[in-house]
Amino acid sequence: MYRVFEILFGGKHLNYADSKAHGYSLVTFIVSMILATLSVILNVVLVRIKQNELRSYRRREGVPLRSEMDGIQNNKTRVVIPDYENAFLKIATTTGIYGLEIATCLSLTIVWDMLVAWDVILASTETGVIKTLLILFLIIFVSFRHSMIFGSNFYKTMMSLVKWSPLIVPVVIGYVFALMSVTKGLCGCDFSEDIPGVVVNGDGMNLSTAFMRRYYDQDVCPVDKTPCFVYSTLPENALNDVFINFHVNLDSCSYQICNPKFEYAEGSFPNDHEDFSNWEDVRVVQADYRSPVTEFSQRGMFTALVKGMKADTTYSFRITEPNWNNENAQIYTYKTFNTKDMTIINGGDVGNSVLAHEVIENSLREANADLVMIGGDIAYDQNDPKCFRAWDYLLRSLPISVLDNSTNTIRVVPVLFSTGNHDLGATSYSPVVLRENEHEPVFKHFFPQNTANGEVPMLKDKKVYFSQSFGDDLLIVNLDAAYALDMKGEQTQWLEKVLSESNAKVKLAQYHGPLYSACRQDKWNDHQVENDGKRHWAPLFDKYNMTISFENHSHAFKRSKRIKGEKANPDGTLYLGEGSWGVLRSPGSCEKDNVELMDVILEVSAAWIVRIQPDEGIDSKAFDNKGNFVDSYYLKLDD
16 A cells, blocks of 8 residues: 555655555545445436336326336325335335445545544644534435435425434534544554554554543653653764753743753762762753644653763763752763773664563663664654654663662663664655654654764754764764665765775674565565665675674564675675564565575574674674573674
């Protein structure tokens, strides 16, 4: 269905959520048209029955035969025709017509409701009035057809409707506005069965509306005069700089205008600080983001860029606001990287599934990671602005906030995210033009991962490809596998520039669609990603000695041989993946591919814990959702 709408609306702003709205509504509209067609056919059958009855009656009674349609068209003289042979067929046909016409009307109103639920039609007083008038018109229309079919007097029918209008109109208005208030703001997230909502299929499709979220999401970002989410992302100089991001319920500020203050200092709290007198202020930038108007509360997203920190050093920070109880403000810590010994968590295709949460709790929570990397399809929000709370639940579950009970401080662990099809709501190489406004894409709003002229970027400056440098020890590049930007051209030129200028001992790449898939791809666009990746990216990986590439998307587990020139080579790049952290393929559905280049292909949910010691080697270990060891590989680094 999505591909159909890509063709019908090529080049338009049609993401996954839009295509569902249009697709389901189109299907319902087609059903209503089929019902209407059947109604017309049965009308013709009924006319033929009445024609035959009229002919038989006139012949029996000796009445001269005039126009075949005379007795039908002249409704003023009703003739009771005692033709019992066709009585059952006539009753069945007229009942069928009546039922089909009512079903057609209901289907048309359902089309309207679905478009409102998906926000294609805005839920407002004006649209409610229009739908009310539509339903009243359909009631009049059905009454008119009823009078034609059953031979009743249409004028009397209308008078009855007028008589009952004081009851009918309020009921219709109540139905319209009650249903609109309950169904507006519909959100559908795949692989999210482990969060509140209604799960409707085997893929964990979780449906919720603004009405539902008003009641079960109140504790996600409450009005308690404190940030509800605090997390860190990395700019280009990841060794000395960091983005500290935090969300605020705007109702906790005066007139929804927040003026948060960010203060930090070197050292841990309270060991190195008795008070906050010597803490430095950092300018806080409010992102150009607003949560959808359908939601019960408005969300503000803020970022502070802290620069010039020392490597391998702990810093403490707090966030205050004039309207908050700042004496009890939570103290957070951030530790810059010791690049001689780093631990990274890596995986892809996470979601808010049971599998994803089991992997986190049983295998990753105690890893004491310095960095969490996820290569796309992260929260499965489909780039639907109404689904931004999928990111809330994901941020709460990831091991990126570590509480120190002895000091009651929270250490924030940075994240690096690359784009996937379910993050931007588009398949690779689709004609979708990515919408960028105050509501979407949430992925870019929430996670700044590059600077703009050395400062916090606004939406227009946030990129889908970026690099993080950790001095001469480590370089990480994140790429977009043709979801928002073509793999060749601008992105490939940038990749060569970054790799050619880097002297890092270890180079890592992260992206969504695989270049060497473990499972045979069955879609043309996935094949195109493989082909373009091998044509444009892999030669650069070979030329500049990419150490490890983390690939995802296929919902399987793999470890390749080291590959160079599309062949096994002990000096080549190691490809790990392939997107099975929280999502698995159907059992037995992985038709193995690139077998000659693979050491391990499994259908198991797993994530990698990678320990990087640039002067020694890289120890990669994978664990499944039960905490069981899955695979490992030690890559010795040459001096």
